[in-house]
Amino acid sequence: xxxxxxxxxxxLNDHKEKVNQIFQxxxxxxxxxxxVKMSSEEIIEEVTNSGLRGRGGAGFPxxxxxxxxxxxxxxxxxxICNADEGEPGTFKxxxxxxxxxxxxxxxxxxxxxxxxxxxGFIYLRGEYNYLKQDLFNRxxxxxxxxxxxxxxxxxxxxxxxxxxxxxxxxxxIESMEGKRGEPRNxxxxxxTNGYLGQPTVVNNVETLVYTAMIVHRGHEEFxxxxxxxxxxxxxxxxxxxxxxxxxxxLELGMAINEFVDLFGxxxxxxxxxxxxxxxxxxxxxxxxTVIGFEGIPTGGSMMxxxxxxxMYHVLHNYLEFFCEExxxxxxxxxxxxxxxxxxxxxxxxxxxxxxxxxxxxxxAETMRIASKCGLGQSVPNPFLSIVENFREEIIF
Amino acid sequence: MVNLKINDIPVxxxxxxxxxxxxxxxxxxxxxxxxxxxxxxxxxxRVCLVEVKNNRTLQASCAIPVYEGMEVLxxxxxxxxxxxxxxxxxxxxxxxxxxxxxxxxxxxxxxxANEYRIEDRSLLDLSVDKxxxxxxxxxxxxxxxxxxxxxxxxxCTELQKVSALTVAHKGEHMKIETFMDLPLYDVVCTNCxxxxxxxxxxxxxxxNYIEEVWEAIDDPTKHVVVQTAPAVRxxxxxxxxxxxxxxxxGKMVTSLxxxxxxxxxxxxxxxxxxxxxEGTELxxxxxxxxxxxxxxxxxxxxxxxPGWVKFIEHEYSDLTNHLSTCKSPQQMFGVLAKTYYAQxxxxxxxxxxxxxxxxxxAKKFEAERPEMKDSGFQDVDYVxxxxxxxxxxxxxxxxxxxxxxxxxxxxxxxxTGAGVIFGATGGVMEAALRTAYxxxxxxxxxxxxxxxxxxxxxxxxxxxxxxxEGCVDAWNFLEGAELKVAxxxxxxxxxxxxxxxxxxxxxxxxxxxxxxxxxxLGGGGQPIPTDMETRLKRTAAIYEEDENMKIRKSHENPExxxxxxxxxxxPLGHKxxxxxHTHYTKRKKN
Numbered sequence: 001x002x003x004x005x006x007x008x009x010x011x012l013n014d015h016k017e018k019v020n021q022i023f024q025x026x027x028x029x030x031x032x033x034x035x036v037k038m039s040s041e042e043i044i045e046e047v048t049n050s051g052l053r054g055r056g057g058a059g060f061p062x063x064x065x066x067x068x069x070x071x072x073x074x075x076x077x078x079x080i081c082n083a084d085e086g087e088p089g090t091f092k093x094x095x096x097x098x099x100x101x102x103x104x105x106x107x108x109x110x111x112x113x114x115x116x117x118x119x120g121f122i123y124l125r126g127e128y129n130y131l132k133q134d135l136f137n138r139x140x141x142x143x144x145x146x147x148x149x150x151x152x153x154x155x156x157x158x159x160x161x162x163x164x165x166x167x168x169x170x171x172x173i174e175s176m177e178g179k180r181g182e183p184r185n186x187x188x189x190x191x192t193n194g195y196l197g198q199p200t201v202v203n204n205v206e207t208l209v210y211t212a213m214i215v216h217r218g219h220e221e222f223x224x225x226x227x228x229x230x231x232x233x234x235x236x237x238x239x240x241x242x243x244x245x246x247x248x249x250l251e252l253g254m255a256i257n258e259f260v261d262l263f264g265x266x267x268x269x270x271x272x273x274x275x276x277x278x279x280x281x282x283x284x285x286x287x288x289t290v291i292g293f294e295g296i297p298t299g300g301s302m303m304x305x306x307x308x309x310x311m312y313h314v315l316h317n318y319l320e321f322f323c324e325e326x327x328x329x330x331x332x333x334x335x336x337x338x339x340x341x342x343x344x345x346x347x348x349x350x351x352x353x354x355x356x357x358x359x360x361x362x363x364a365e366t367m368r369i370a371s372k373c374g375l376g377q378s379v380p381n382p383f384l385s386i387v388e389n390f391r392e393e394i395i396f
Numbered sequence: 397m398v399n400l401k402i403n404d405i406p407v408x409x410x411x412x413x414x415x416x417x418x419x420x421x422x423x424x425x426x427x428x429x430x431x432x433x434x435x436x437x438x439x440x441x442r443v444c445l446v447e448v449k450n451n452r453t454l455q456a457s458c459a460i461p462v463y464e465g466m467e468v469l470x471x472x473x474x475x476x477x478x479x480x481x482x483x484x485x486x487x488x489x490x491x492x493x494x495x496x497x498x499x500x501x502x503x504x505x506x507x508x509a510n511e512y513r514i515e516d517r518s519l520l521d522l523s524v525d526k527x528x529x530x531x532x533x534x535x536x537x538x539x540x541x542x543x544x545x546x547x548x549x550x551x552c553t554e555l556q557k558v559s560a561l562t563v564a565h566k567g568e569h570m571k572i573e574t575f576m577d578l579p580l581y582d583v584v585c586t587n588c589x590x591x592x593x594x595x596x597x598x599x600x601x602x603x604n605y606i607e608e609v610w611e612a613i614d615d616p617t618k619h620v621v622v623q624t625a626p627a628v629r630x631x632x633x634x635x636x637x638x639x640x641x642x643x644x645x646g647k648m649v650t651s652l653x654x655x656x657x658x659x660x661x662x663x664x665x666x667x668x669x670x671x672x673x674e675g676t677e678l679x680x681x682x683x684x685x686x687x688x689x690x691x692x693x694x695x696x697x698x699x700x701x702p703g704w705v706k707f708i709e710h711e712y713s714d715l716t717n718h719l720s721t722c723k724s725p726q727q728m729f730g731v732l733a734k735t736y737y738a739q740x741x742x743x744x745x746x747x748x749x750x751x752x753x754x755x756x757x758a759k760k761f762e763a764e765r766p767e768m769k770d771s772g773f774q775d776v777d778y779v780x781x782x783x784x785x786x787x788x789x790x791x792x793x794x795x796x797x798x799x800x801x802x803x804x805x806x807x808x809x810x811x812t813g814a815g816v817i818f819g820a821t822g823g824v825m826e827a828a829l830r831t832a833y834x835x836x837x838x839x840x841x842x843x844x845x846x847x848x849x850x851x852x853x854x855x856x857x858x859x860x861x862x863x864x865e866g867c868v869d870a871w872n873f874l875e876g877a878e879l880k881v882a883x884x885x886x887x888x889x890x891x892x893x894x895x896x897x898x899x900x901x902x903x904x905x906x907x908x909x910x911x912x913x914x915x916x917l918g919g920g921g922q923p924i925p926t927d928m929e930t931r932l933k934r935t936a937a938i939y940e941e942d943e944n945m946k947i948r949k950s951h952e953n954p955e956x957x958x959x960x961x962x963x964x965x966x967p968l969g970h971k972x973x974x975x976x977h978t979h980y981t982k983r984k985k986n
Binding site for chain 2: 163165180185187322323324325326327328329330331332334335336337338339342343346352356359362363366368369370371372377
């Protein structure tokens with residue numbers, strides 16, 4: 001179905017009317033007012049019943065995470081807002097923090113109440129430093145609002161230094177502790193041994209906003225959107241060869257072909273769902289692929305490629321990124337990324353036969369099960385999905 | 397206890413155990429590289445992967461704790477293939493010129509490559525021929541051999557609190573660097589060689605001087621003397637087919653003699669001499685403090701461990717006046733070989749080449765210190781580690797196991813049990829107490845069979861108090877005094893005592909510090925692997941050697957008496973001062 005730009009914008013407005021939760025202006029003090037009247041159990045029940053799953057990409061059920069943290073017997077617990085938005089093609093958290101920071105803070109305060117924490121941190125991506133002063137001022141104002149309601153909670157800002165891996169929650173915590181940003185061995189998980197060894201909940205910016213909205217308007221409204229496995233809506237960052245670009249909140253469970261109809265330029269040959277660590281969906285699979293936890297989950301990045309793009313270059317670009325951004329501690333990720341990158345270069349140059357691609361696929365499969373953290377485990381996602389669907393473009 | 401199943405075999409282990417430990421407890425071997433029993437868990441090489449039921453990914457068995465009902469598989473096709481791929485990846489970034497490598501035949505990566513039959517490697521060679529850092533006289537660093545297991549980094553930080561080596565950069569650029577990637581010689585490195593002892597490949601090795609020593613032996617104009625440190629004799633056997641804890645003193649002496657050394661002598665002799673000098677120095681300091689009311693630096697620290705000496709010179713340079721001015725036994729030996737020994741043997745010191753066999757890499761640096769030339773020449777010319785000696789023995793073609801025992805040559809060859817125990821943590825203290833107590837009271841130390849057990853053992857910091865009663869006239873001022881002593885091994889432990897001293901709360905009179913865990917027997921130059929198990933076995937052997945000695949007190953060493961009579965006159969005398977004592981250098985902290 002080919003729509004012109006006007007039609008697309010009109011359709012997108014229809015979507016916005018249906019799901020507008022993240023960017024809707026509401027009084028955050030109202031949310032807090034409601035939250036202080038709720039017990040820890042009531043908050044956790046509400047969030048659990050909503051079916052909300054983490055919006056950073058991994059999709060861990062948020063209610064369950066809070067429940068585990070609440071069950072920890074410790075006087076000191078922490079809430080961390082993961083604002084280290086580093087996935088290539090994702091830029092929605094930046095806008096949420098620019099426009100709706102108070103809703104993020106409210107989500108943190110609600111989480112703190114649910115799990116029994118008194119301190120929260122926002123780990124802000126190094127490149128977003130320009131936001132620091134504004135956020136600082138808004139945190140100050142928010143603290144006053146908390147104080148008025150007798151809520152014992154404070155938020156501190158921490159800056160990242162530009163490492164992609166610090167979006168992984170244990171690396172983020174290491175970085176906050178002043179150490180090298182590297183993933184920890186898990187278990188133990190942050191829920192039991194997080195920041196400074198204390199129980200810690202790490203949630204994505206967007207997740208926290210949704211929890212605030214769920215508490216504000218009840219879980220039913222949230223749950224009514226999306227599918228059985230992917231409740232609610234989510235914010236997408238749309239880029240690439242798109243007719244309409246930018247940040248859109250859409251219901252989960254949409255098929256890729258519907259998405260391409262809305263955003264594509266009429267010549268879309270592939271969509272990279274979930275950024276560099278996500279999957280590449282080729283045109284022939286648009287209709288059968290759903291955006292959501294039952295299909296392909298995404299932290300928000302949706303990159304469209306039209307037929308003018310070389311998928312070799314796309315993959316090459318991702319692999320260069322991973323060679324650079326692997327923390328370097330574990331063998332499969334550190335060396336594997338380099339082997340994949342230089343391997344496809346060697347095939348392209350004819351230094352290795354086309355069959356070498358099969359060796360690289362084996363390597364990628366090993367990286368998926370042998371790497372220490374999600375970074376190395378997800379490098380095979382773009383590699384295998386591009387190589388399998390665009391083999392000719394890689395080899396010739 | 398936690399119950400789990402490994403390959404369907406029921407296993408019960410303590411809570412908190414790792415899967416690796418559980419597997420080992422039932423005799424199952426899981427390959428490891430980054431794992432080392434002395435160090436914290438890293439879980440980064442990924443060689444020890446296993447399958448855990450209901451896990452999407454494979455798990456590093458060294459890092460994953462057991463839980464009730466856990467089901468683990470260590471030998472599936474999936475596991476073997478993943479391990480094989482990981483080893484192949486490591487080999488692809490490792491400059492694998494095995495036949496040219498110093499660690500050929502003693503390389504954990506090579507062993508794994510062999511075990512997993514990595515023959516048809518298809519991956520690209522990513523290795524880079526980086527510049528070799530040979531700035532240090534003790535340690536060579538070759539980044540092209542490094543597999544980033546970080547054992548060295550953890551060693552330097554956790555055990556030694558020195559952090560000369562750290563992880564720098566990320567991704568493909570990640571490597572193990574010194575501060576600002578400066579040459580090893582220019583950074584705060586104590587040369588202890590604990591990193592060398594734990595490096596699984598040839599990325600960190602000792603600077604070896606084997607060829608230089610062979611050349612000296614082969615030179616008819618040279619008289620080559622060799623001294624062997626106490627800790628070498630209880631560890632050398634491990635490199636030559638013996639179990640840890642086997643004493644091979646007699647075979648070692650025979651082998652050295654067969655190699656062609658002109659004289660095979662014993663560092664233990666100068667260990668005894670050290671006790672005479674250092675014991676007297678301690679008593680003199682105590683007298684100055686208690687009787688003359690002079691402002692004198694107490695507690696006094698031992699100065700035998702060159703890693704420790706360099707550590708204090710860097711980290712606590714204001715406190716070096718607490719160090720005994722005594723040279724280490726190696727250096728006392730070196731200077732005496734080219735003076736006293738030369739005279740006795742009617743040799744020109746310029747023709748003497750002095751070689752020492754040490755459990756230590758820092759001794760190589762110590763021998764090259766500019767102040768260690770009191771004989772008019774470099775006192776010790778070449779320092780070889782236990783490992784280098786083992787290599788020479790193999791090169792010489794001796795069937796070590798079948799060699800007969802023989803005794804050290806004389807002079808500078810007679811020693812006591814007190815000299816031997818210098819090799820173990822607490823040994824210098826024990827030897828000093830055996831002598832000092834007897835000088836002061838005229839009686840043997842009040843411990844059964846001279847064994848001062850409170851100063852022995854593997855506790856990081858040990859302390860003891862000895863009440864001095866029944867003094868002879870000259871030492872009457874010590875009557876009723878309680879001598880408080882402490883012992884630390886491993887520089888992290890040493891640092892605790894230093895912090896206490898810097899804070900002005902140190903209650904001690906005398907402190908023994910050895911840079912390496914377990915003392916010299918756990919030295920950086922000792923056979924690989926060295927871990928708690930081997931350290932304990934070598935310790936037992938050291939004390940066994942002591943018990944078997946006819947003389948067990950330094951002051952009863954007849955050659956020590958002889959050298960004072962013929963040459964040195966008296967402890968702390970003028971000649972001793974010139975030859976056996978030294979001074980220290982202030983070094984920067986970074």
